[in-house]
Amino acid sequence: MTRVWRNAAPVLTVLMVIIAIWYLGAVRMNATWERDQAARASEELTTSQMITRTLTQDRPILPAPHQVAVGLYDGIAGQAITSRRSLVWHAWVTLSATLAGFAIGAGAGILLAVGIVHSRSMDQSVMPWAVASQTVPILAIAPMVIVVFASAGITGLLPKAIIAAWLSFFPVLVGMVKGLRTPDAMQLDQMKSWSASDNQQFWRLRLPSSLPYLFTSLKVAIAAALVGTIVGELPAGATAGLGARLLSGSYYGQTVQIWSALFAAALLAAGLVAIVGIIEKATLRRMGLAR
Amino acid sequence: MDDTVIKAQGVGLTFQTADGPIHALKDVDLDIDRGEFVSFIGPSGCGKTTFLRSIAALETVTAGQISVNGMTPDQARKARAYGYVFQAPGLYPWRTIRGNISLPLEIMGFSREERAKRIAHVLELVELENFGGKYPWQLSGGMQQRASIARALAFDADILLMDEPFGALDEIVRDRLNEALLTLWAKTQKTIGFVTHSIPEAVYLSTKIVVMSPRPGRITRVIQSTLPRERPLEIRDTPEFIALAHEVREGLREGHSYD
Numbered sequence: 001m002t003r004v005w006r007n008a009a010p011v012l013t014v015l016m017v018i019i020a021i022w023y024l025g026a027v028r029m030n031a032t033w034e035r036d037q038a039a040r041a042s043e044e045l046t047t048s049q050m051i052t053r054t055l056t057q058d059r060p061i062l063p064a065p066h067q068v069a070v071g072l073y074d075g076i077a078g079q080a081i082t083s084r085r086s087l088v089w090h091a092w093v094t095l096s097a098t099l100a101g102f103a104i105g106a107g108a109g110i111l112l113a114v115g116i117v118h119s120r121s122m123d124q125s126v127m128p129w130a131v132a133s134q135t136v137p138i139l140a141i142a143p144m145v146i147v148v149f150a151s152a153g154i155t156g157l158l159p160k161a162i163i164a165a166w167l168s169f170f171p172v173l174v175g176m177v178k179g180l181r182t183p184d185a186m187q188l189d190q191m192k193s194w195s196a197s198d199n200q201q202f203w204r205l206r207l208p209s210s211l212p213y214l215f216t217s218l219k220v221a222i223a224a225a226l227v228g229t230i231v232g233e234l235p236a237g238a239t240a241g242l243g244a245r246l247l248s249g250s251y252y253g254q255t256v257q258i259w260s261a262l263f264a265a266a267l268l269a270a271g272l273v274a275i276v277g278i279i280e281k282a283t284l285r286r287m288g289l290a291r
Numbered sequence: 292m293d294d295t296v297i298k299a300q301g302v303g304l305t306f307q308t309a310d311g312p313i314h315a316l317k318d319v320d321l322d323i324d325r326g327e328f329v330s331f332i333g334p335s336g337c338g339k340t341t342f343l344r345s346i347a348a349l350e351t352v353t354a355g356q357i358s359v360n361g362m363t364p365d366q367a368r369k370a371r372a373y374g375y376v377f378q379a380p381g382l383y384p385w386r387t388i389r390g391n392i393s394l395p396l397e398i399m400g401f402s403r404e405e406r407a408k409r410i411a412h413v414l415e416l417v418e419l420e421n422f423g424g425k426y427p428w429q430l431s432g433g434m435q436q437r438a439s440i441a442r443a444l445a446f447d448a449d450i451l452l453m454d455e456p457f458g459a460l461d462e463i464v465r466d467r468l469n470e471a472l473l474t475l476w477a478k479t480q481k482t483i484g485f486v487t488h489s490i491p492e493a494v495y496l497s498t499k500i501v502v503m504s505p506r507p508g509r510i511t512r513v514i515q516s517t518l519p520r521e522r523p524l525e526i527r528d529t530p531e532f533i534a535l536a537h538e539v540r541e542g543l544r545e546g547h548s549y550d
């Protein structure tokens with residue numbers, strides 16, 4: 001019990017500080033509007049009045065933590081999950097595209113890495129393009145992808161998944177190339193002394209050696225896939241998904257909605273990374289590679 | 292019985308490096324007969340590893356030639372003429388000891404039953420019968436090195452090449468492993484090439500001691516052991532043993548006075 005507390009204490013302390021700063025910020029940022037309202041009605045506001053009003057506005061500039069918590073709770077538990085107002089429904093829309101994009105991206109990253117490690121010419125030709133693809137801002141690419149797909153009559157999951165894949169293949173590619181190259185000279189000489197073929201060397205040595213690197217990059221990749229999907233949901237027209245929730249919230253000044261969607265996205269990301277982490281731990285422990 | 296299995300004639304190997312050529316080996320002539328236990332000893336950088344690797348076709352000589360069982364080293368490797376034991380055990384952590392020994396056998400395409408049979412046999416040879424199901428990290432360093440020797444023995448090559456296999460182990464473990472290695476050698480009748488830095492180890496194990504010296508790496512003396520093949524650990528206190536050790540030390544010193 002005391003150990004749990006000792007581990008949790010620093011985290012909780014930081015959390016409390018953040019929440020305290022957030023409340024202060026909410027009061028300060030929302031105060032201008034209250035002051036204007038009060039001036040128009042020629043009232044004087046006491047400090048306590050000021051605080052209660054700034055923390056209970058309908059459309060605050062910065063909603064207070066408890067408002068976001070209520071918004072989040074209402075979005076998750078307060079609606080039928082098939083309702084368009086349910087965060088669960090929107091999260092599912094985002095999640096399905098994220099997982100599809102992650103699968104495409106990770107698959108492409110692994111295949112390219114294998115190609116790069118096995119062929120010098122692929123190493124020289126693919127890597128620069130892979131790097132270049134990541135230097136183009138995703139915000140510029142996303143609308144183009146959506147538009148191109150829409151003109152071909154494809155909307156919904158696939159174009160978003162492509163954007164997610166665009167962001168997630170890169171960490172997997174880099175991690176996997178490094179992983180496949182970890183076997184040292186001695187291990188490779190060993191293989192050579194048994195006259196092992198490239199294939200045997202790959203399946204028995206390179207691939208298993210690369211798994212710790214693969215998992216690390218998969219954690220980055222799945223979070224990147226979520227970001228990609230949300231960005232893919234921002235361009236005009238999208239009505240479903242956490243990205244659409246963010247955008248419509250900002251159209252209508254529904255800051256509580258924005259923040260709720262933001263937190264839902266963060267929770268989703270944390271959950272996804274944690275799941276990959278659990279699979280990683282179990283696999284590496286079984287393989288004797290856990291550190 | 293007394294035929295030559297490894298024959299080096301005028302072997303030279305020059306590495307081209309950024310700082311110019313390095314003559315790792317120069318004019319090396321050596322015959323190793325079937326069933327011999329040959330140790331290579333010499334100061335660091337004299338080309339012991341390079342020579343062993345050349346025999347194993349892990350390096351390509353730039354002058355002269357090496358034949359192994361009458362073939363080029365490359366052909367000999369493909370014919371599974373030798374097992375090679377590296378300085379580190381290099382066991383795969385995701386495979387059990389049995390799985391690790393099975394690795395070269397899988398690569399060489401042995402059947403499942405054949406693999407099981409061979410694994411059991413070599414585990415017995417290195418006295419690890421009860422550890423086949425364990426993972427490498429559950430074994431001590433000495434046991435891991437024994438497992439790696441078992442792996443090199445599994446496909447039953449006639450020649451065993453070992454590059455400082457016990458270099459990282461303490462003396463007590465080393466003594467035990469040396470004894471075990473001699474027993475194994477007597478049982479299997481293999482030809483062994485063994486690199487070491489230790490004079491007593493070289494004298495204790497070998498029928499032939501090859502003393503080398505650096506810059507350029509070459510053989511300065513080949514000492515034929517007069518010790519019997521049967522060697523209890525106590526043999527190291529006999530005058531014969533001490534005389535041989537002295538001769539090796541002389542040879543090493545002689546090599547040094549060249550530069």
Ligand SMILES: Nc1ncnc2c1ncn2[C@@H]1O[C@H](COP(=O)(O)OP(=O)(O)OP(=O)(O)O)[C@@H](O)[C@H]1O
Binds near residue numbers: 313314
């Ligand atoms: N791949 C390589 N490229 C360039 N030079 C090398 C290479 N391998 C070995 N050498 C050089 O060749 C010489 C002989 O090296 P080698 O490893 O055979 O020595 P060694 O006798 O095994 O030494 P040690 O006792 O330290 O293991 C050294 O000068 C070394 O620097």
Ligand SMILES: [Mg+2]
Binds near residue numbers: 339340341454
């Ligand atoms: Mg060496």
